[in-house]
Amino acid sequence: xxxxxxxxxxxxxxxxxxxxxxxxxxxxxxxxxxxxxxxxxxxxxxxxxxxxxxxxxxxxxxxxxxxxxxxxxxxxxxxxxxxxxxxxxxxxxxxxxxxxxxxxxxxxxxxxxxxxxxxxxxxxxxxxxxxxxxxxxxxxxxxxxxxxxxxxxxxxxxxxxxxxxxxxxxxxxxxxxxxxxxxxxxxxxxxxxxxxxxxxxxxxxxxxxxxxxxxxxxxxxxxxxxxxxxxxxxxxxxxxxxxxxxxxxxxxxxxxxxxxxxxxxxxxxxxxxxxxxxxxxxxxxxxxxxxxxxxxxxxxxxxxxxxxxxxxxxxxxxxxxxxxxxxxxxxxxxxxxxxxxxxxxxxxxxxxxxxxxxxxxxxxxxxxxxxxxxxxxxxxxxxxxxxxxxxxxxxxxxxxxxxxxxxxxxxxxxxxxxxxxxxx
Amino acid sequence: xxxxxxxxxxxxxxxxxxxxxxxxxxxxxxxxxxxxxxxxxxxxxxxxxxxxxxxxxxxxxxxxxxxxxxxxxxxxxxxxxxxxxxxxxxxxxxxxxxxxxxxxxxxxxxxxxxxxxxxxxxxxxxxxxxxxxxxxxxxxxxxxxxxxxxxxxxxxxxxxxxxxxxxxxxxxxxxxxxxxxxxxxxxxxxxxxxxxxxxxxxxxxxxxxxxxxxxxxxxxxxxxxxxxxxxxxxxx
Numbered sequence: 001x002x003x004x005x006x007x008x009x010x011x012x013x014x015x016x017x018x019x020x021x022x023x024x025x026x027x028x029x030x031x032x033x034x035x036x037x038x039x040x041x042x043x044x045x046x047x048x049x050x051x052x053x054x055x056x057x058x059x060x061x062x063x064x065x066x067x068x069x070x071x072x073x074x075x076x077x078x079x080x081x082x083x084x085x086x087x088x089x090x091x092x093x094x095x096x097x098x099x100x101x102x103x104x105x106x107x108x109x110x111x112x113x114x115x116x117x118x119x120x121x122x123x124x125x126x127x128x129x130x131x132x133x134x135x136x137x138x139x140x141x142x143x144x145x146x147x148x149x150x151x152x153x154x155x156x157x158x159x160x161x162x163x164x165x166x167x168x169x170x171x172x173x174x175x176x177x178x179x180x181x182x183x184x185x186x187x188x189x190x191x192x193x194x195x196x197x198x199x200x201x202x203x204x205x206x207x208x209x210x211x212x213x214x215x216x217x218x219x220x221x222x223x224x225x226x227x228x229x230x231x232x233x234x235x236x237x238x239x240x241x242x243x244x245x246x247x248x249x250x251x252x253x254x255x256x257x258x259x260x261x262x263x264x265x266x267x268x269x270x271x272x273x274x275x276x277x278x279x280x281x282x283x284x285x286x287x288x289x290x291x292x293x294x295x296x297x298x299x300x301x302x303x304x305x306x307x308x309x310x311x312x313x314x315x316x317x318x319x320x321x322x323x324x325x326x327x328x329x330x331x332x333x334x335x336x337x338x339x340x341x342x343x344x345x346x347x348x349x350x351x352x353x354x355x356x357x358x359x360x361x362x363x364x365x366x367x368x369x370x371x372x373x374x375x376x377x378x379x380x381x382x383x384x385x386x387x388x389x390x391x392x393x394x395x396x397x398x399x400x401x402x403x404x405x406x407x408x409x410x411x412x413x414x415x416x417x418x419x420x421x422x423x424x
Numbered sequence: 425x426x427x428x429x430x431x432x433x434x435x436x437x438x439x440x441x442x443x444x445x446x447x448x449x450x451x452x453x454x455x456x457x458x459x460x461x462x463x464x465x466x467x468x469x470x471x472x473x474x475x476x477x478x479x480x481x482x483x484x485x486x487x488x489x490x491x492x493x494x495x496x497x498x499x500x501x502x503x504x505x506x507x508x509x510x511x512x513x514x515x516x517x518x519x520x521x522x523x524x525x526x527x528x529x530x531x532x533x534x535x536x537x538x539x540x541x542x543x544x545x546x547x548x549x550x551x552x553x554x555x556x557x558x559x560x561x562x563x564x565x566x567x568x569x570x571x572x573x574x575x576x577x578x579x580x581x582x583x584x585x586x587x588x589x590x591x592x593x594x595x596x597x598x599x600x601x602x603x604x605x606x607x608x609x610x611x612x613x614x615x616x617x618x619x620x621x622x623x624x625x626x627x628x629x630x631x632x633x634x635x636x637x638x639x640x641x642x643x644x645x646x647x648x649x650x651x652x653x654x655x656x657x658x659x660x
Contacts, residue, residue, distance in 0.1 A: 001538050004531065011526040316522045319483070320536045320583070321511020323504050 005330055009337065014309065016338065023342025023399055024349060026295045027391035031350025032381065033287050034390055036357055039382030041280035045237070045273055050137050051203060053270040054229025055093070055237050056246055058082070062259040063226060070100045070226070072181050076262060077224045090245060092233055096134050097225035099124040099215045103178030105158075105208065107166045116166040120158075120176065120208040124215030128153070137231065140196065140209065146170055147194030153214055156190035159207040163195040170194070176208065180220040188218045199378065230264075239277060242266035288393055295398035296405075328407050335403035336396065343395030350391055357381035430590060430623055431457035431480055435489035438475050438646075449475040451646045452489070457625060459590070462617045464626035464633060467643035473627040474595065476643070480625060481514055481593045482506035494590060511539050515584030515622075517613075519596040521576040523568040523583075529555065530564040533583045540587065554586035558612055574605030581609060585616055592616075594626045598633050610636045 009016045049055055059067060063074040076082065079097055086095045101122040109115040126132035127140075127150050135141060141149055145160040147170040156176075158168065168174065170192055177187045190210060197204055216222055232238065246264040255261035268274035314327055361380035438450040450472045457463060457480075465473040478484040479491050483506075485499040492498070494513050501509065510516075515536075523532045533554055537547045555561045558578040568576060577597060584592050594613070598606035614636055616622050626633055634640060642650040 004527075004535070004538055007531070008524075008526050312522060313524055316524060317535075318507075319481070319510065319516040319518075319522075320539065321507050321509075321514075322539055323507035325504070326507070326539075 001330075002333070005334060006337070009334055015334070019338045019399070020342040020345065022298060023295070023339055023395050024346035026291055026298070026398070027343050027346025027395040028350035028353065030288060030291045030394050031347055031387050031391045032353040032357065034284055035350070035354030035381040035383055035387050036379075037280065037283055037287065038384060038387075039354075039358060040379040041276060041283075042382050043380060045267070045276060045280075048271055048273055049231070049237060049267055050139075051198075053265075053267045053273065054096075054227075055232050056230040056242050056264050056266050057270060058086075058228040058230070058249075058262050058264045059226065060260045061254065061263045064263050064265065070102055072099065072101060072179075072219060072221065072226055073183060074260070075099075075181055075221055075224045075226050076228065077260070079223050079225045079228065082262065083228065086228070086230070089249075090230070093230040093245075094133065094233055095228055095230050096126055096132065097212055097228055098134075099212060099219065099221065099226045101178055101215065101219060101226075103176050105162075105166065106175045106177060107168060107172070108175070118162060118166055118206060120162070120206050122176070122178075122208040122210065122215070124210050124212040127209070127211040128213070133231075139198070143196050143198050145195045145197050147192070150193050150209075150211060153211060154190060155193040155210075157194045157196050157209040158192055159204050160195040160197045161204060162206050162208075163192065168192050176218070178219065180218075181224060182220055184220070186218055186220070188214070190214075237267060239266070239268055243268065288390065291394040291398070293398075295394050296401045298398075298402070301402075301406075331403050331407045332400060335399045339396035339399030340392075342399065343392045346395055347388060347391045351383060351387065354381045354383050354387065358383055427458040427460075429456050430459045430494055431455070431625075432492045433476075433480075433489070434492075436476075436479070436486045436491055437488040438472075438479065438484070439487045449646050450479075450486075453646075453648060455641065455648065455651070457591075457623060459623055460617065460621045461639060462614065462624045462637055463639035463641065464628050464637045465641050465643055466627075466629055466634065467649070468629070470645075471643040472646040473643055475646075477593050477595060477625065477627050480591070481516065482509045511536065512587065513590050515587065515589040515592040517577070517580050517584050517592060517594040517597045519599045521568070521573075521580045521600075523576060523579055525568050528565050528567055529560060529571070529579050529582075532568065532579055533586050536583060536587045550586055551582075554582040557585065557616070558582045572605075573601050574608060577601060577605070577609050578612065581612055581616075585620070585622065588620065589622065591623045591625065594624060594628075596628055596630070597626065598628070598630050603632065606630070606632050 058076070060074050060076050063071055063076070066074065083095050083097070086093070101124070103120055103122060105118050105120045106114050107116045125134040125138065127135055135149065140157065144157070146163075147157075150157065166174070173189050173191050175187055175189050177185065180186045196207065196209065212225070216224065243266050246266045246269070249264040253261065254263050268277055317327055318324070358381045361378040363378050433453050433455040436450055436453040437448065439446045439448045453476065465476060467473055475484065479486055479498060480493055482493065482498050482501060485491075490497055490499060493509065496505070496509060498506070524535065527535070530551055533551045534547060537550060542550070552561065552564075555564055558581050560575060560578055560582065563571065563575060563579075568579070571579065577600075592613070597609065597613075601609065610633060613624060617624055626637065628634065638654050640652040640654065641648060642652065
C-alpha cells in the first residue's frame, strides 16, 4: 500500500513537486534567516566579548559604575594576587588584565616640531607574553594592514586610518600624552611597528594598542588594571554558567562598603548585551513560529486545493472499500513524506545559502562607518549543528498540520454526502 | 425454485434535510434481491435510484426501516464495517469509469486487493485474470488517459470483479458509451453474472441495458411503481 501511495505521489506532480517546493522554500528561508540572525547577533556578541566585555569582567565597583569614562583612578590594585585567586577558584577560565586609556598622540617632524596631532583611544593588553592569547583573541595579527606585531616594550600598533591621517610611517616615533592613575600628566614615546583595521567602525577610529606593562608603567598603575576579563577556556559563552559564577564571586569578594572592592559582571550584564542575547533568541523563536504558522496556512491551502483536485480519487477509494480513517491516515502519511523530502531539500538549500553567507557575509561597513556600536562591518551567518534539523520543525509540522486541517472535512462528513460531493 | 436472498429491504424510508424541512427520497420500500440476479432500478431523475443503490452499497443508511445486505444490517454498521463490506463483497461500476488517472490499468484494478492485504503474487494473478476476463491484458501498463471509453469501462468492470464480490452495483454504466461498446460491456457483465454467479444491480434508463436485465424495478417518487420479472429463473 505504501508503495502504491508513493507511486501516486511521484507521478502526480501537483501532489509532489508543488508542495515539496513550497516546503523546501519555507525551510530554506527558515534555515538561512536563523543562521544569519544567529551569526550576526553571535558575531556582535562575540566581538563585544573579545574586545570589550569578556565572558565575564572584573572591575572595582566604582570603576564599573563609571566605566564609560575610563576612570583609571578607580582601577583595581593587587591584580596579581587577585588573578592567582581567580586561576585557583575558576580554572575553567583564562584571566587577562586590560587597561583602557585616552590621550593625545603627537607626531613630530624631522626637526622635532609637531606635524600632526590626534586623540587616541588606547587599549593595553598582554602582547609580549608568548603564553597570552590576547593578541589572537583580538585578531590583531590577522587585522594588521602594515608592519608587524610588537616584539618589545615601547612598540605600538596604531589604527591604519589614524596612521594615514597623521602621516606616519612604520618605524616612526610618536609621543602619547595622557593622565596617570593619580591624575598627573604623563607622556611616553612609542615606535609604530604596525597598523591595524578591525573592520568595526567604533574601534578603528584612533585606536592605539600597546603592551600592558608599558601602560602600567606609563599610567603609574603598577600591579593595577582597569579590568580583568575572563574567557572560557573552551571559548564558548555559557550564559547560565557565567551568571552563576558572577553571583558566587560577588557574594564572596564584593563589599558594599568598599567602592574599590571587585565586582564580576557577566557578559549579559554589560553593554545591554543581555537584551541582545534575549532578543536574538526571541527573534529566532519568532521566525520559527512565523514560518510554522504561515506555512501551515499556505500548506493548508495547498492541501485544500490538492484535496479538491483529488475529490474524485477519494470518492473512488471510498467506493472501493477504503475507510475514511484510512484515507485520512494515508493523507497524513503523504504529508509526512512530502514534509520530510521538502525539509531535507530545503535544509540542504538553506545550509548552502547559510554557508555562503558565513563565508562571504553581507558588507554593512557603509552603514556602520560612523556607528559607535561595536559591530563587525561584514555581517555573516553562522551554521550551527541545530540548523541541520531546525527547518524540519516548520517543514514537517506545518505540512502535517496543513494536511490535517484540510483533510478533516473528509473525515467528518457522512460517507454518502461525501460520496455525492465527490461527484462520483 | 429455492433462491438465496442476499439483499432484503424492509419498510425502508430515507429522508434528507433540505433547508428547515425534509425531502423524502425513498418511501416505505420493500424489496428482496437474490443471489445471481441481473436486475435494474429504472426511473426518472429524483425517483430514488441512486439513494437506494447507496444504501445497498453501504454508502448511506436508511432513516427508517432496514436494509440487510449479505446478512448485515446497514444502519448498524460502523464506518469501518461498512468500508469492509464494500471492500470485500460489493463492487461498483460508475457512469464515468472513475479510474485513478495517475495509476496504470493494472494498478487501478489492483487497488481493491491492496486494501485486503492480499499477498503480491496472488494479487498479481487475480489482476491478470480479471484483465483477461475483460480482454485488456495487453493494456495493463497503459494509463487511463490512453484508453477509449469502452476500454475504460472494461477496466472499471475488471476493478469491480477482481475481488470476486457477491454484488456489483452499476450506476448508469453505459451512459457514456456508444451502442457497440455498451453492448460489449453488457455482454461481459452478463457473462460474469452467469459464470461467476455475481449479483448485478443497475441504475439505468438506457433501453440497451434494460434489454439485458432479468428484472426491472420501476421507481417513481421514491416508491416502487412496478417490479417487473423478465427472467422467471430469478422471480422473487
